[in-house]
Amino acid sequence: MKVDGRACRTIWREPGAPAVQVIDQRDLPHRWRVQVLRSHEQACVAIAQMWVRGAPLIGVTAAYGMALQCVADASDEALAHARRLLDSTRPTAVNLAWATRRMHEALLPLAPAQRAAAAWTLADAMAEEDVAVNAAIGEQGLAVLRERAAVRRRDGAALQILTHCNAGWLATVDWGTALAPVYRAHEVGLPLHVWVDETRPRNQGASLTAWELAQAGVPHTVIADNTGGHLMQRGQVDVVLVGADRVSARGDVCNKIGTYLKALAARDNDIPFYVAVPCSTLDLGVDDGVAEIPIEARSPREVTHISGRDAHGRIVEVQLTPDGSPALNLGFDVTPARLVNGLITERGVVAASDVRLLSRVPPAPGTAG
């Protein structure tokens, strides 16, 4: 996607150096900053401290983290250590472990001297694959939005889409998952408007999704997370479209905390609730998502404090709560499959109950391996 009119991705190779560059997403939308990652430890910091976030981008960053380790030390021990360290940075998104395992399994059979070159090649391929997968999700989702617009649109009024958190291009290498269909629909001229949940804590909606949509010229409005249910009651939402960090074998969807509440409201108001995910987000090793998926508890400070831009343009952190009040910060929740109308993947749109079936469908040409 474009930033101020220039094509941009979230992660790219530094020319002529064994390093990658990433957009530091912590200060967006107020400040544009690029960070260089030169070691797997730096990749770990970038993931854990959320310079990069979003399940697909975390996966690709971890893949490059493995490549960076190969440059420093490509021994079996070093690779196993780097994989463990990367896997421990964030527990919920399954793409992370998927990416490091894929790298590790491809590199282990090679002689250590060959591993660095192979690792860069594979990590590059995984980045390109992510772009292709998301483009395919965009096409699949476009059909869903077109169909929904045909049902709901009156007199050329915009299709009203509600999204939660950021599943845009900033959550991936490019295009995004939930926002890929939105960008495609906007490109082909389907009138639409996006309700952007601000997405506390960390405000990825207010800071990242809103910024992405503004950059792309897509009409949108930021709302408090509390607002979506009421908009649905008033008929002002036609479809809910979110991403996911992990989808269980029976179709339970783990995504940013609060997603479950929107799914409940969508069902209560007979509004379709779709989840856009690459197949790398499917985890056949987990069946009951509510009981089995580990939910990341992050620092309470993300609830008690918040950052923003003050009147002088400085980024300032302020405290919201009384000194004596503790806080709990859970990053994700799990939406049961019964509330999900469909999964939009690069291989097609399926019912949440068809995750196992989907895993046996061959990948589209040029997408996942």
Added chain:
Amino acid sequence: MKVDGRACRTIWREPGAPAVQVIDQRDLPHRWRVQVLRSHEQACVAIAQMWVRGAPLIGVTAAYGMALQCVADASDEALAHARRLLDSTRPTAVNLAWATRRMHEALLPLAPAQRAAAAWTLADAMAEEDVAVNAAIGEQGLAVLRERAAVRRRDGAALQILTHCNAGWLATVDWGTALAPVYRAHEVGLPLHVWVDETRPRNQGASLTAWELAQAGVPHTVIADNTGGHLMQRGQVDVVLVGADRVSARGDVCNKIGTYLKALAARDNDIPFYVAVPCSTLDLGVDDGVAEIPIEARSPREVTHISGRDAHGRIVEVQLTPDGSPALNLGFDVTPARLVNGLITERGVVAASDVRLLSRVPPAPGTAG
């Protein structure tokens, strides 16, 4: 309730002057400030700008606003004008119009020269009545919490209560509505813990409810509004207890935006959802709350910006969203009666469907007139 150990109410007469003082709630929990209201216009500003908020406190402030008008000009025209002005400050809470009508109807039959004295007497009585009503709600709700604790408590573990927004003593003259039973239960030694929704926008939970509970020594934890559904899925919530700004004749509950989402999650997880309200919040003139209750749209700035305390102790406002992103700020939503397990009122605990019946029950001695 007590502030730093000293008994305090939210509104009181300034000794020896035709004026009232209120706690300015805008900068809580970071700064304690008291404002003096000397005219009905100042009462309007205090309500509209939310120096005071909460349906019962808005009502009493408006009653004092009518008294202040009587001091300046007690003519029929002046009273009608003040009533219209006060009624227009906030559209959703029904207590506001209830209070000004009650004042107006009591004052009109009197000679203008008698009105000021009568107005102060009646406004004082309405303030005392609010305290008595809330104390009665506390007793009624205590029985509900005790019953729930008997069902849910294992090994003396705390009863887990989730609340949304601020329906504590800061929302009333004293005691609060939803928090009155919590304070009573804490007084009698029932172990409990309150999950406090931060309640965006305006964060009345993080700033006011958390501050109240900390002052009273009630165990509590602040959470993002997105979190409650997941806690319910994990069995960490025993009962949801909120206040309301208006309850329709068929029992639909209008309360701070986001209440509906918590009611949906409570129902999905078989957790009782209770609404604590004085009977002055019941509006028999409205049947279908979703369709008929006007929902206040406030400034988008309450979504795009937020205030807090910076590292130097200053209260600073920061911008959260990109410059190019609009926002929508709706203050309330409506929870359909079918999701409400019971209304806790000063006259008893009833099913939401029994609002009409309840309105025919005589008031408890010493409470509403």
